[in-house]
Amino acid sequence: MTRTVRRHSRKQGSEMDSTRQGTMDDKYKRPSSTGHQYTGLKYLVEEFTLVSPEREVNKWGRGKRPDPRYKSTPTRSLGRELERATGQKVNRASLSLLGSYFSKYVELVNLVLDRIYAVPGRLDTLGEELSSYRGQGYTLLKKEEYLAYKENEDIKQQCFERMYRNVLEQAARITLSDWMRRQLMSSAIAHVSTDTDSLLQLLKNRYIPSKMIKEVRKRCNAIEDNGSGYYYTASVLRQLRKTLDQHILTELEQPLSYRSYQRKRVSNYLRDKSMSETVLRLAEGLLANFSTEGYPFSTPQMLSYTEDFSASTENSPGQGYWYSEDPEREDELFLFLKLPEPLRGTEHGASPYRTRTLAFRFLDWLPRAAEKDRGKAAVAEREGDRHRATRLRFRAMKFEDMHQQLMNTVGLQHATYQYARLKSRKEKDSEKMTELQEKITRLRKARKCGPPRLLLRGDRVVLQIPFLPPTREMTDAELGGTRTHSRRAGADRGVRVPVVLSTGDGNGGFVDEMISFGELLSKRDLLRQQTRGLTSQVKKMRNNWERKHPDRSPPAHLLKKERHLQAIWRKVRRLDGEIARQVASRTVWWCEEHGVRTLYFENLKNYSAPPGWGTLSWRLSSNLWSKFLSAVVYMRQSLGHKYGGVWTVSPAWTSQTCHVCGGRGVRVENEGSTEEKRGGEYFYCETCGVHIHADVNAARNIMCVQRPTAVGGRTA
Ligand SMILES: [Zn+2]
Incomplete structure (x- = not known):
């Protein structure tokens, strides 16, 4: 992936070579899921960054190292030199054309x-x-x-x-x-x-x-x-x-x-x-x-710069959009987009079909990600971590399947196109045509990805492709045998950890798990701290400037500061996605291990943290939580659970009620105390005298909130 903007020059030296850098550059993009409006079929959406066709896509781990010459070059000429060496990120002409296309749309x-x-x-x-x-x-x-x-x-x-x-x-x-x-x-x-x-x-x-x-x-x-x-x-x-x-x-x-x-x-x-x-x-x-x-409604307007092709029925080359494999470079694909001429502001010629085709290149990172996961799985197997190995093998299988779906789509597009061309010829090559016909029939039935969505994000063009989630059979084959899912589990936002899970053990007891954050959280906090100082600084500078020179555009140093701030925010959001993914992954696999069929979350629509919680290590913002929820749904869907098998329920009273006897209880300091303390870590029931971790108690309650108050298959 080439999209990451680096704020620091890479450290040079033998111990820090680019193949070993632990950045997230080539980790897969934050997943999201989307439901098909009419069929209710859920897709798994993955993102690919589009670049101009002449650009060389940087592939990690293939002996690529940054050129040391770039180290001391000032930013602007660095950009130019990089462009000369590897091609533009996105061709500027294409970008402006695409921009006008989107605004036309x-x-x-x-x-x-x-x-x-x-x-x-x-x-x-x-x-x-x-x-x-x-x-x-x-x-x-x-x-x-x-x-x-x-x-x-x-x-x-x-x-x-x-x-x-x-x-x-x-x-x-x-x-x-x-x-x-x-x-x-x-x-x-x-x-x-x-x-x-x-x-x-x-x-x-x-x-x-x-x-x-x-x-x-x-x-x-x-x-x-x-x-x-x-x-x-x-x-x-x-x-x-x-x-x-x-x-x-x-x-x-x-x-x-x-x-x-x-x-x-x-x-x-x-x-x-x-x-x-x-x-x-x-x-x-x-x-x-x-x-x-009547209520004074306003006319709705579309604002965002996106287009999706779900109404395009023609997926064959020459019509609308099409993919094509790059025969020279491994795992790289072209996306061609046919734009109508008038969008450039010129008059129609004789035919309304005089068009211009834009070409983009993107890296199909799926096979490489799968290969990497297989490698890691083998290591985990050797080290005796069976669960990790299973998880990684499953993900590899999912990526391989997605890659296959993309290839099937590309194959079908091309076969249809070739067939149409052969058919229009005078002398017909019936043998070749039969062959193509068979290929088309086979690919029509095969698993394919859905029509893509194009997004314009600043100066980036992003392609989102929806994929079919793995079927139950595929999942079962990968995870070994038929799995049974019969239990329900509850998940609660914890005081000291992001998620606390609880489920029955089948013998009337409970299994609980507290899932903590990785080290990424401290990194996020550091960045967040930086934004605070910078935000007030930028605000002050902008205010001063606007007061003194109301009719002049802001100076370069202020714009630079603002860009810096935006870059930090981008990083924070990226980290958010990664944190949410890590926590979600552990939640989901815990559920698999314990045969959880339905996972209940508290409905956080009206959530606000209790007073005093800001000082605890618990810093899961609502934004992060909703990312976490959608990641859980995505992962469980890909494991073959319908709608992710996730329900959200009203959390009312779940933290004050004793899960054993249903009586009201209080928060206390620790396992021994009986005196109420607001925000305490333990729960004490005055009726039956039980002491239990407050989050575990809430998680066990959430699991038992009755179905009618729940919203099926929906998350916050
Ligand atoms: Zn009780």
Whole structure:
């Protein structure tokens, strides 16, 4: 991988050679998973960095060493020299062209959205149709006269049909989710305006009770009442609450300030007997207004620079996008992207299909990662660490399978293309055609990766490819025999460790495990510390500059500092991903060892750390935790568990209840004490007198929270 920007020159010397550097440069990218909208099939998404075709991709461990000449060269000429030696990261012309392509794409999606929202009633019809339609959304949208490609000259002028199909698909997804949001909002308004208790609960409490969320969801016909849409409903309720808060404060002629202050003040007013009547009346007035006039929604807009090709049905060369293997370099692939001409701002020529093809190169790191894992597995086997060996072999198998899927896709694309060319020839080579036909039939049935997604991140172009997770049979074959998963396990965020796990041992007892952070956490803390100083420095510098020279752009030294800060943040996020992955990996394999079928997590949507916890070694931010959760889901999916076999449940009372007798208990200092201490490490039950580690107790409780309060297959 070539994407890492180094902030320090590499240390030269015999003991620090590049093949031994323990950087994360060629570790695989942070995994994420995505669900297919209609089939519910989950894919495992991996990332590849695109570079210009002439660039040499640096492969670790193949005797590559940084050139010592670069050590003392100032940054700018270093960049130029590197470019001369290895080619540009991404061709600047390609990058600007791709940038304009993306902005065109976004512009068109927004144009389609504007047309849908321009006439009242269109959204309702479309939303209802989309929500009950099982196919791809663009097939519905293209039937509308005001959106059809053929009937709209202005759209025809701007893009060609294939790209427009992706535009429509994207617009269909946005429309559907916005329509659902609107439906939920009217249910929410109907729910709280008829029931004063609910309204009080919504405005007074910090957390939105899950009972209310479920009732609103149940009221709404747009959402099937099968456990889906829980968080979506919660976010709608939060939006409504925000509008109410702001209305109340404006009416009372109070400054709005930060969101958290708004929340605090409104909830304080409601606790204040002299104020509560007025505030409640204000809220009810606005709600009554909403139920007659409707909630003031805004037209949704697409903002981000991404395009996915899931509406592209043509995956063969010459159409839209295609891959091609580099015959000269090992494990390197080209991605070709066909862009329509008008995107460069010029007029259409005679044919709308005059296009320009962009070429990129990327390293298919999968086989190398697999090979590396096999090597490590052999070492682990020799050292007697059987579990580690199994884990590594499994990962190697997964990477090999992904590589195979990519190769199948490439093979199919090329075979289809060749076949089409042979077919159009005058003298037909029937033998070759039969051969190709067979190949196509075979590859159609084979495991293949899904249509990719392209992302523009600053000056980087990233390709995300979704892969099918390994099947149950593949996993079983790799892990030896059929595994049985019957147990449930609970996971709790610990006080001193990130995760505490607990499951039954089959004989009425429990098995517990505390999973701690690796040494990466201290590295992260160090970086985080740096950002604090730097952030205030940059802020001060920027403020000063803007005050003194309001109409001049900031000086180079300030911009440099800002770039430095951004670079540190990038590093922190990268480390976050790696930490989350490590913790998740240990969690997941512990679950495999103990035959865990369902893993319960506390639902952290409304989470905030108790006072005093900031000083403990526990520093798992919500961001990190959500990364951890998605990593667990990803890994368990790849192990063949449906939806990752992960449920989130309400953590209410799990830390105060005794898991043995169900009585209320208190936090105490240590295993011997009975005196309550806030934030103490141990749990003491006054009813049955049991002493137990507080996190273990919570984990055991979480496992037993009843199913109906849980949201199936969903994570925070
Ligand atoms: Zn008890």
